[in-house]
Amino acid sequence: MFCFRRAILTLFFMFLLYEVDLLENGLARTPPMGWMSWGYYMCGIKCEGNESKCLNEDLVLSVADTFYDEGYQEAGYEYIIVDDCWSEKARDRNGKLVADRKRFPRGMKFLADYIHSKGLKFGMYTNIAEVTCMRYPGSKNYLSLDAQTFAEWGVDYLKVDGCYVTEEFLNVGYIRLGKYLNETKRPMVYSCSWPYYIEFIHRKKPDYALIAKYCNMWRNYHDVQTSWEAMIGIVEHYRSSYGEMAPYHHPGQWNDPDMLIFGTGVLTRSQSRIQLAVYVMLSAPILISCDMNKITAYEKQLLLNLDLIAVGQDPLGIMAKPYKFHGLVLWVKPHLPKKGDSYPTFSFALVNLDIEDVRLDLKPGLYGLNSTDGYSMMDVFSGHHIKNITLHDTISLIVPGHDVLMYTMYPL
Structure with missing residues (x-):
């Protein structure tokens, strides 16, 4: 012993x-x-x-x-x-x-x-x-x-x-x-x-x-x-x-x-x-x-x-996940604030490294969003809230060449 x-x-x-x-x-x-x-x-x-x-x-x-x-x-x-x-x-x-x-x-x-x-x-x-x-x-x-x-x-x-x-x-x-x-x-x-x-x-x-x-x-x-x-x-x-x-x-x-x-x-x-x-x-x-x-x-x-x-600087510190499609890369990142314990905010960055514009239809609900009450969509560069969307909405976008569109989706 x-x-x-x-x-x-x-x-x-x-x-x-x-x-x-x-x-x-x-x-x-x-x-x-x-x-x-x-x-x-x-x-x-x-x-x-x-x-x-x-x-x-x-x-x-x-x-x-x-x-x-x-x-x-x-x-x-x-x-x-x-x-x-x-x-x-x-x-x-x-x-x-x-x-x-x-x-x-x-x-x-x-x-x-x-x-x-x-x-x-x-x-x-x-x-x-x-x-x-x-x-x-x-x-x-x-x-x-x-x-x-x-x-x-x-x-x-x-x-x-x-x-x-x-x-x-x-x-x-x-x-x-x-x-x-x-x-x-x-x-x-x-x-x-x-x-x-x-x-x-x-x-x-x-x-x-x-x-x-x-x-x-x-x-x-x-x-x-x-x-x-x-x-x-x-x-x-x-x-x-x-x-x-x-x-x-x-x-x-x-x-x-x-x-x-x-x-x-x-x-x-x-x-x-x-x-x-x-x-x-x-x-x-x-x-x-x-x-x-x-x-x-x-x-x-x-x-x-x-x-x-x-x-x-989000305290969760999650590294955004990249999705390559339509000639560009979509980066998706969940972060604070959360609605309750289960519904994080999400940011989306659509990055076009090529010289030509890219047109696409984006359905944000396919990338982890989970609030059935929908989201308020903000343009991060301007600070303007654009509209509210549901999990099923599709957004038509044009990403200019050598540019990025970035949106934050706040759960409602």
Whole structure:
């Protein structure tokens, strides 16, 4: 009996220790929203004569001021994230990371304190290898020290890349770093690139069940480029991979299709509608990457459209299901508010990636709607309620080329 009880206790404590290693930070209950430097500024270290593409202290402070002054913060955009190339090329004599002394003269703790003073949150970047993707000091041999350093600086979000390491180390390094982040007791959203490198560099199938245990969000496709074609590739990847991604996508664990390319001048109005509509239907993180002064009035209107944001920030966090037909893709997503316990609201996004218009007859009742009292149909982009429909109604629509129609159906 004594041996049996000892064996049970041993198993219990082994299980307990295993659970401690899991990501239990309670963060990212809705997909993070904010700004990230990489997509537009990239490794913006050549500042003399190129101030408009310089990654430095002034830039980050200006983004915080814009979020605070122009309504982005109230709409839910809260994270300001500095990507690669922020550090000196060498650690200090104690092995600690050091911010570039010329571009960030007051250091990262100063940035964090300023951002926090605005009620916003601060994010940073590292890589799981010995160097970052752009050959700055990485965290491989300093996982515990770097986790503690980021905590001391007041970091709220950590993006962790996966360049230059083996498949074997990807599968242990992200887990180890997550453990050290937990041990700091500092709440930090943990953004991993783990599945991207497994699939596209090492040519294996990502283990999403494992990844979702240790990361708040994860990149699983190529970096977005500032082009319409790159955006099409992301949308198509998420459509074709829905079956393997959706089961592990929920509050606290998100698939991340990378940044919005608003403010870069490469998208038309309708193409901008497509990117943001698909992202909110996916319950994806919404991270802008641009010079905030170059966002057009129309792009700003989209980014601050609270009906759109409500779909993306829905607490249920369901990834919309795609249906391909009639030359376009219909994305369908149930979300709050509910009528009672049984009748959710549904949003529909009809996405046309081709140049030609598509005419179709849509019967929304075929896609999960279940309220026999019918639904009130709202155009999400205009905010106008169009009409009431029943489960049996058919709606005749024209979806213009390179555009999206998006409707929310509220149960009556």
